[in-house]
Amino acid sequence: MAYLAQYNYWVVVVLMMIGLYVVVSHGNLVKKLMGLSIFQTSVFILYISMGKVDGGTAPILEEGISVYSNPLPHVLILTAIVVGVATMALGLALVVRIKEAYGSIEEGDIQEKDKQSC
Amino acid sequence: MLNHLPILQVILPLLAAPTCLLLKEARLAWAFTTACCMATLAISVMLLLQVIDSGVIVYSLGGWQAPIGIEYRIDSLNAFVMVLVSGLSSAVILAARESVAKEVGADKQVLFYIAYLLCFAGLLGICATGDAFNVFVFLEISSLSAYTLIALGSDRRALWAAYQYLIMGTIGATFILIGIGMIYMMTGTLNMHDLAERLPEAAHTKTVFTAFTFIIIGTCLKLALFPLHLWLPNAYAYSPSIVSAFMAATATKVAVYVLIRFVFSVFGVDFSIDHMPLQQILLVLSLIGIVWVSIVAIYQTNLKKLLAYSSVAQIGYIILGFSVGTVLGLQASLIHLFNHALMKGALFLAIAGVVYRIGGCEFSQLSGIGKKMPWTMAAVVVGGLSLIGVPLTTGFVSKWYLVSALIEAGWWPAVAVVMLGSLLAVIYVWKVVEVAYFGSPEDGYEGAYEVKEAPLSILIPTWMLAASNIYFGIDTRFTSTIGHLASQTLFGAGS
Numbered sequence: 001m002a003y004l005a006q007y008n009y010w011v012v013v014v015l016m017m018i019g020l021y022v023v024v025s026h027g028n029l030v031k032k033l034m035g036l037s038i039f040q041t042s043v044f045i046l047y048i049s050m051g052k053v054d055g056g057t058a059p060i061l062e063e064g065i066s067v068y069s070n071p072l073p074h075v076l077i078l079t080a081i082v083v084g085v086a087t088m089a090l091g092l093a094l095v096v097r098i099k100e101a102y103g104s105i106e107e108g109d110i111q112e113k114d115k116q117s118c
Numbered sequence: 119m120l121n122h123l124p125i126l127q128v129i130l131p132l133l134a135a136p137t138c139l140l141l142k143e144a145r146l147a148w149a150f151t152t153a154c155c156m157a158t159l160a161i162s163v164m165l166l167l168q169v170i171d172s173g174v175i176v177y178s179l180g181g182w183q184a185p186i187g188i189e190y191r192i193d194s195l196n197a198f199v200m201v202l203v204s205g206l207s208s209a210v211i212l213a214a215r216e217s218v219a220k221e222v223g224a225d226k227q228v229l230f231y232i233a234y235l236l237c238f239a240g241l242l243g244i245c246a247t248g249d250a251f252n253v254f255v256f257l258e259i260s261s262l263s264a265y266t267l268i269a270l271g272s273d274r275r276a277l278w279a280a281y282q283y284l285i286m287g288t289i290g291a292t293f294i295l296i297g298i299g300m301i302y303m304m305t306g307t308l309n310m311h312d313l314a315e316r317l318p319e320a321a322h323t324k325t326v327f328t329a330f331t332f333i334i335i336g337t338c339l340k341l342a343l344f345p346l347h348l349w350l351p352n353a354y355a356y357s358p359s360i361v362s363a364f365m366a367a368t369a370t371k372v373a374v375y376v377l378i379r380f381v382f383s384v385f386g387v388d389f390s391i392d393h394m395p396l397q398q399i400l401l402v403l404s405l406i407g408i409v410w411v412s413i414v415a416i417y418q419t420n421l422k423k424l425l426a427y428s429s430v431a432q433i434g435y436i437i438l439g440f441s442v443g444t445v446l447g448l449q450a451s452l453i454h455l456f457n458h459a460l461m462k463g464a465l466f467l468a469i470a471g472v473v474y475r476i477g478g479c480e481f482s483q484l485s486g487i488g489k490k491m492p493w494t495m496a497a498v499v500v501g502g503l504s505l506i507g508v509p510l511t512t513g514f515v516s517k518w519y520l521v522s523a524l525i526e527a528g529w530w531p532a533v534a535v536v537m538l539g540s541l542l543a544v545i546y547v548w549k550v551v552e553v554a555y556f557g558s559p560e561d562g563y564e565g566a567y568e569v570k571e572a573p574l575s576i577l578i579p580t581w582m583l584a585a586s587n588i589y590f591g592i593d594t595r596f597t598s599t600i601g602h603l604a605s606q607t608l609f610g611a612g613s
Contacts, residue, residue: 079251090262114278
């Protein structure tokens with residue numbers, strides 16, 4: 001049972017592996033980006049989990065409450081989310097340009113066309 | 119004013135980037151970017167002098183004292199890397215105007231300079247900061263703008279290269295983020311100085327072990343250590359020539375800095391080198407990298423790609439010095455960090471001149487180019503000799519220190535591999551010389567008869583770097599003193 005007590009970390013690991021697997025195994029460029037996004041999201045959950053204090057509330061000063069969750073990881077992860085959004089936007093923009101230039105968003109097709117043009 | 123220098127050199131390019139957007143004309147944007155890079159160079163030189171004079175500079179952002187606030191901590195190591203980054207960025211941007219005007223679409227030129235400034239700001243931020251999470255943020259600022267810069271290449275393969283780099287780079291940066299999260303979990307601090315004090319207590323835990331692994335793999339992806347280098351050759355080969363020069367001279371160097379910083383200043387020598395098999399792993403990878411990637415370089419038929427592979431091999435030398443784990447080894451590594459930036463800066467800028475005149479750098483186009491563009495190709499030869507490590511060039515100084523470090527440690531087989539690597543470098547540099555000087559222009563590019571010397575605006579910065587290759591090959595006081603000072607400080611901090 002002790003293994004299940006911190007189930008959120010299991011979720012993190014499972015998501016991380018799903019994300020990485022999708023990035024590696026899929027040839028479709030958009031699916032790769034989705035995998036990357038899942039991978040990054042798992043790290044967000046990792047950070048948020050570590051900020052949790054047992055019995056703690058949201059870190060807002062209020063009378064009668066003395067236990068708060070650690071707000072620092074939340075703030076850090078806000079930054080990381082912004083970075084994730086920017087990466088995703090840039091990645092998708094690149095995919096649009098690749099589609100225009102190659103006429104395909106499949107990794108195999110693109111490599112094939114590069115070989116032909118050489 | 120003077121005590122705000124540590125933050126000023128990051129803020130300056132960061133604010134200059136959006137300001138650039140107001141300048142609608144590419145020429146103005148270029149002039150503005152150049153002025154900004156020069157100002158930053160002046161600041162970083164002042165910082166270096168200040169550090170040599172009076173030791174570590176600590177700057178608390180917004181007046182909040184660490185560990186609550188973020189602090190910038192400038193010591194001899196990062197002051198040195200910052201001078202390197204801002205110096206080479208200035209030299210590269212000086213040459214950029216005509217090359218960018220030719221290779222980047224007219225509507226995208228202003229955006230090019232903005233991305234350049236952002237990337238520059240990110241790289242300096244990584245160096246200046248004393249906060250582990252800040253490293254990640256600046257790393258992403260510089261990476262995201264680097265992907266954009268690469269995608270601006272005129273070849274469609276540039277897009278594919280940028281996409282691949284984006285995937286690999288993001289995985290690398292996220293690995294670093296995971297590692298930073300785990301050490302935060304164990305210590306409750308993100309300040310590097312604090313981390314160094316608190317980590318030894320938790321050093322035996324699996325969490326710290328895992329964090330270390332994640333951070334090392336993440337940075338090795340970023341610095342393109344063999345076999346994690348697969349994104350690099352295409353990214354350098356198909357991006358605009360100026361971007362190749364900029365990336366080759368600065369981006370991987372800063373990633374090496376991150377590795378050194380985390381291994382020595384955060385985790386400490388005791389943990390990284392005595393407890394972990396880091397030395398052995400890096401040693402093996404760098405040796406295989408030097409030989410294998412040099413062989414791959416020999417078979418390239420595109421000059422930029424050849425140099426990109428040679429960059430990966432040269433990174434092998436830097437990591438080799440690092441993996442010796444002695445003061446002398448680290449000094450060799452830092453000296454080569456600086457010298458390799460000079461070599462690759464000169465080489466890629468010379469290529470920017472070639473591409474400006476003939477529109478490409480396939481060997482089939484370069485036949486006899488040495489007679490048409492004597493000065494440009496002479497710079498390539500100087501850079502090439504430096505890559506090989508011929509005496510009187512910077513490459514010789516690097517190899518000298520590296521080999522003495524290896525001999526001091528008694529690693530004779532590694533010395534042999536360094537020699538083998540130099541021989542392989544002779545082969546690929548000779549290939550370039552053969553095509554450029556012994557091929558006849560008739561077999562080459564159709565318009566080869568009209569090819570002239572590269573424009574002065576590209577040639578002068580190229581020769582500034584080529585000449586510094588010779589200067590720092592003869593007068594080694596600057597590099598060896600700073601390298602020695604920095605590596606001594608790092609080892610002193612660990613014990």
